[in-house]
Amino acid sequence: MIRWFHFAAPQNFFALSAKLWPACMVLASLLAIAGLWIGLGVAPVDAQQGEGYRIIFVHVPASWMSMVIYVAMAFWSFVGLVFHTRLSALMTRALAPTGAIFAFLSLWTGAFWGKPMWGTWWVWDARLTSELILFFLYLGFIALTSAIDDPKRGDKAGALIALVGSINVPIIYFSVKWWNTLHQGATITMTEAPSMAHAMLLAMLLMALSFWAYAIGIVLLRVRRLILERERQSQWLREWAISGNKTLEST
Amino acid sequence: MMHWESWQSFWAMGGYALFVWPSFAMTALLIILECWQVKSAWTKELALLHSAIELEQDLAALQKHPSGALDDGVQP
Numbered sequence: 113m114i115r116w117f118h119f120a121a122p123q124n125f126f127a128l129s130a131k132l133w134p135a136c137m138v139l140a141s142l143l144a145i146a147g148l149w150i151g152l153g154v155a156p157v158d159a160q161q162g163e164g165y166r167i168i169f170v171h172v173p174a175s176w177m178s179m180v181i182y183v184a185m186a187f188w189s190f191v192g193l194v195f196h197t198r199l200s201a202l203m204t205r206a207l208a209p210t211g212a213i214f215a216f217l218s219l220w221t222g223a224f225w226g227k228p229m230w231g232t233w234w235v236w237d238a239r240l241t242s243e244l245i246l247f248f249l250y251l252g253f254i255a256l257t258s259a260i261d262d263p264k265r266g267d268k269a270g271a272l273i274a275l276v277g278s279i280n281v282p283i284i285y286f287s288v289k290w291w292n293t294l295h296q297g298a299t300i301t302m303t304e305a306p307s308m309a310h311a312m313l314l315a316m317l318l319m320a321l322s323f324w325a326y327a328i329g330i331v332l333l334r335v336r337r338l339i340l341e342r343e344r345q346s347q348w349l350r351e352w353a354i355s356g357n358k359t360l361e362s363t
Numbered sequence: 364m365m366h367w368e369s370w371q372s373f374w375a376m377g378g379y380a381l382f383v384w385p386s387f388a389m390t391a392l393l394i395i396l397e398c399w400q401v402k403s404a405w406t407k408e409l410a411l412l413h414s415a416i417e418l419e420q421d422l423a424a425l426q427k428h429p430s431g432a433l434d435d436g437v438q439p
Contacts, residue, residue: 152373154366163377167386174390213393221386228382326394334401340408344415353412 120197122339123348129332136329140322147318155311167225168312172299173320174217177327178246179281181211185253186278189271199335201267202342204274205257206334210327212250218243230294238287239295242280249277263342 119125151169158165185204192200222240223233234240253273260266288297299308299316308316343349367373376383 156366157377162379164379164382166376166379166383170386170390210397213397217390217393220389224382224386228379330397330401333405337401337405337408340405340412344412349412350416353409353416357409 117197120195120199122199122202122343123346125199126336126339126349126352129336133329133332133336136325136332140325140329143318143322143325147315147322150311151315151319155315156309158312161229164225164228167221168299169315169319171218171221171225172316173323174214174221175243176320177323178211178215178218178243179284180324181207181214181327182246182249182274182278182281185211185274186281189274192267193271193275198342199339201263201271202335202338203331204267204270206331206338208250208253208257208270209334210330212247212254214323214327215243215247215250219247226294235294237293237295238291239284239293242284242287245280246277246284249273249280253277 119128147169152166155166157163185207188200188203188207191197192204219240222243226235227233253270256273257266257270260269285298287293288295340349374380374384
């Protein structure tokens, strides 16, 4: 049995994340350099969309992350409500701003892709509207949790909005199948071989992995700040600070 | 291997420069801003923790040596 609950205690997680977040950032940078090099430098022109298709290399990874992060928030909310682990609510809170940024980037890059290809920045169709709702759910979560002074009550209210709002994620994902929409179908699916050139596919996967690593790195750093805030009174944190911010032994 | 013939053609993006570059620029900008914000919030929180500990240590010293620690020349 992996000691998952070991890391549910903030002091153990604090020690682990100290090493993990810089590693994630280095990885994210390397993957981004490779992904941008192949995506912007090497990948061939698209037969239908010309060079304009290259927006895909930020649009698709950002859109994926905006959905993945919301699912992660729902997951941590569920864990927090069921197991009462202290760390879960901090994870949910730390994920929200990064999710909001990716949702905004999905909408922004989508608009800049839609304008040359569809002739419009925005349409009120199922895919775009449900992604906009996702963005508002993130903003709602952030506003709600920061408006409630009592941290525990804020955690609980946030967990509820994260869980209820997660119904929107499959709606976004399947919207291109369920409704007629301007938006093209999924670029990558589980069941079919991708129709893209190898270099295009590789660049997109590298960018997606880079965004993953970045999201994990930045969220870990944000969780560390939230732990400092919440655990200010605790002995282990004081010992850590007095010892010159040295990493704790995770025993 | 390289797709482009010149830097000029790279920046022109086949006529899509005004759509491709704002997409990449906004992504880069928000990531940089987020990193800066999270990092500075961490630094501030850490400073708060250290000043709280210092205050406590001062208070502890005051309790141990009440006369010495309050040696500011004011007689009660």
